[in-house]
Amino acid sequence: MAGFFDSSRPLRIIQVIQIYASRSFPINGTGHGLIEALRLIFTGDAALLEIVSLSLRVSGIALLFSTLIGVPLGAALGLGRFVGRKLIVAFMYTGMGFPPVVIGLIVYLLLSRSGPLGSLNSPVVPTLFTPGAMVIAQSIIAFPLVAGFTMAAVMGVDAGLRQQVRALGATTWQTTLTVLAEARVGVIVSIIAGFGGIISEVGAVMLVGGNIDGRTRVLTTAIVLETRQGNFDLALALGAILLAITFIINVAMLRMQGKTLDE
Amino acid sequence: MNDDQPFCYRVQNLTKAYGSRQVLQLDALDIRPGEIFALVGPSGSGKSTLLRLLNFLEPPTSGAITFQDATVDAGRPAPLALRRRVTTVAQRPILLNRSVWANVQFGLQLRGSRDREGTVAAALAEVGLAHLARQAARTLSGGEAQRVALARAMVIAPDVLLLDEPTANLDPYNVGVIEETVRRLNRQRAMTVVLVTHNVFQARRLAHRIGLLLDGRLIEIAATEDFFANPQDPRTGAFVRGEMVY
Numbered sequence: 001m002a003g004f005f006d007s008s009r010p011l012r013i014i015q016v017i018q019i020y021a022s023r024s025f026p027i028n029g030t031g032h033g034l035i036e037a038l039r040l041i042f043t044g045d046a047a048l049l050e051i052v053s054l055s056l057r058v059s060g061i062a063l064l065f066s067t068l069i070g071v072p073l074g075a076a077l078g079l080g081r082f083v084g085r086k087l088i089v090a091f092m093y094t095g096m097g098f099p100p101v102v103i104g105l106i107v108y109l110l111l112s113r114s115g116p117l118g119s120l121n122s123p124v125v126p127t128l129f130t131p132g133a134m135v136i137a138q139s140i141i142a143f144p145l146v147a148g149f150t151m152a153a154v155m156g157v158d159a160g161l162r163q164q165v166r167a168l169g170a171t172t173w174q175t176t177l178t179v180l181a182e183a184r185v186g187v188i189v190s191i192i193a194g195f196g197g198i199i200s201e202v203g204a205v206m207l208v209g210g211n212i213d214g215r216t217r218v219l220t221t222a223i224v225l226e227t228r229q230g231n232f233d234l235a236l237a238l239g240a241i242l243l244a245i246t247f248i249i250n251v252a253m254l255r256m257q258g259k260t261l262d263e
Numbered sequence: 264m265n266d267d268q269p270f271c272y273r274v275q276n277l278t279k280a281y282g283s284r285q286v287l288q289l290d291a292l293d294i295r296p297g298e299i300f301a302l303v304g305p306s307g308s309g310k311s312t313l314l315r316l317l318n319f320l321e322p323p324t325s326g327a328i329t330f331q332d333a334t335v336d337a338g339r340p341a342p343l344a345l346r347r348r349v350t351t352v353a354q355r356p357i358l359l360n361r362s363v364w365a366n367v368q369f370g371l372q373l374r375g376s377r378d379r380e381g382t383v384a385a386a387l388a389e390v391g392l393a394h395l396a397r398q399a400a401r402t403l404s405g406g407e408a409q410r411v412a413l414a415r416a417m418v419i420a421p422d423v424l425l426l427d428e429p430t431a432n433l434d435p436y437n438v439g440v441i442e443e444t445v446r447r448l449n450r451q452r453a454m455t456v457v458l459v460t461h462n463v464f465q466a467r468r469l470a471h472r473i474g475l476l477l478d479g480r481l482i483e484i485a486a487t488e489d490f491f492a493n494p495q496d497p498r499t500g501a502f503v504r505g506e507m508v509y
């Protein structure tokens with residue numbers, strides 16, 4: 001983990017760009033730019049790999065946290081009857097549609113040096129402009145999605161199943177796990193949806209990560225920067241990779257949802 | 264089985280209410296070890312509710328249920344160990360979306376035990392479905408699914424098997440297989456059976472004793488022969504002859 005949060009990058013994107021620029025490659029995008037983008041991807045360009053790898057690591061870890069919180073929360077909301085349930089569901093639905101950039105802003109304010117968390121100077125609170133801060137923002141964006149879809153999946157399981165499972169001798173805990181296992185396809189869809197929501201998100205990671213070259217630059221923020229700077233080949237290469245990742249996510253999701261319909 | 268006790272269940276002054284609505288009121292009911300006790304009565308009379316109480320899925324509102332050597336009082340959930348000596352096969356066979364084998368093995372899995380003696384295969388063979396072990400449960404027909412549900416129940420070797428209209432909506436062949444299996448479990452393994460049915464003919468075919476439940480109250484309990492030939496309550500006669508309007 002420590003290595004992940006403060007690894008130093010051997011090759012900076014700007015350097016890469018400079019090298020390519022000095023070889024008088026066209027940088028204004030058309031035709032050549034696309035070929036160059038493909039070349040960057042298929043030669044395994046180091047700077048590109050760094051960005052892709054950081055994106056996957058930040059969103060992957062955020063997804064892990066979101067799953068650890070979202071799946072139990074969704075199961076509790078879908079199966080339990082307790083005081084405050086409706087209120088939590090209302091908050092969760094709000095969270096599912098909350099603008100990520102606003103979450104970024106809130107996390108920014110919380111983590112900034114004078115903020116309530118940043119001022120604690122605690123070793124467990126990540127500082128702004130680190131991958132850790134980005135993980136926090138993305139976790140907050142993704143967990144309502146995971147919880148919401150999990151709740152829906154769990155509520156879709158035959159109501160008589162819990163009773164039957166208990167009649168066969170299941171404890172409350174075993175009953176919950178059995179219902180989650182019955183809703184497994186929907187639970188997987190919830191996790192994929194959470195990942196889709198954060199890998200392609202730009203506003204929050206820009207705010208709390210700061211898009212620092214070699215430290216907090218991810219696919220989305222790099223695309224913004226490279227496009228602004230006119231480095232269209234790199235921006236295109238990054239865009240193509242992001243597109244490929246989201247495409248894979250969507251195909252996976254559709255396949256899983258199709259599976260729900262089959263079953 | 265506890266042979267020195269005259270009852271398997273002893274229900275005393277039991278009531279069950281949902282909200283302000285009382286759905287069961289039983290003064291006394293003994294279910295004897297090793298018998299097949301049929302509970303008949305029109306729809307809505309409280310038969311399924313009584314089975315849920317006997318399976319310790321819900322506590323009674325008042326009164327007590329003594330089961331073997333333990334007594335479960337009103338308002339308190341029964342200990343897990345007690346609940347695990349009983350199981351229910353319901354009208355609708357709610358199978359897990361897994362293989363037939365995994366479904367039958369499920370009760371063992373819950374108890375943290377493994378299928379060492381081939382109990383799963385034996386149970387499937389007993390309901391005539393050994394050849395479907397590897398099939399996905401969702402592909403079964405209604406009758407096959409119900410037989411799997413019965414196999415799933417017998418694998419855990421319960422002291423009591425509760426059956427809630429297990430053959431409603433099934434074709435005669437599957438009804439025959441299920442009735443024959445229940446009879447065998449009762450005779451060969453001395454399993455106590457409580458059979459809820461609205462089919463008096465099924466009660467007559469299987470049960471040693473029959474109780475009639477009307478509006479949450481037991482109207483009459485009698486040995487099967489007497490229940491049909493010599494009913495004490497006119498409503499029993501009416502129910503048996505199919506004259507009861509409900």
Ligand SMILES: Nc1ncnc2c1ncn2[C@@H]1O[C@H](COP(=O)(O)OP(=O)(O)O)[C@@H](O)[C@H]1O
Nearest residue numbers: 281284286304305306307308309310311312313
């Ligand atoms: N969980 C419940 N909440 C409220 N009412 C219930 C509940 N379960 C059963 N009842 C009511 O109790 C009565 C008896 O139901 P039930 O035991 O299912 O009858 P039966 O199995 O004989 O058809 C019915 O009127 C039913 O509406």
Ligand SMILES: [Mg+2]
Nearest residue numbers: 310311312427
């Ligand atoms: Mg019923």
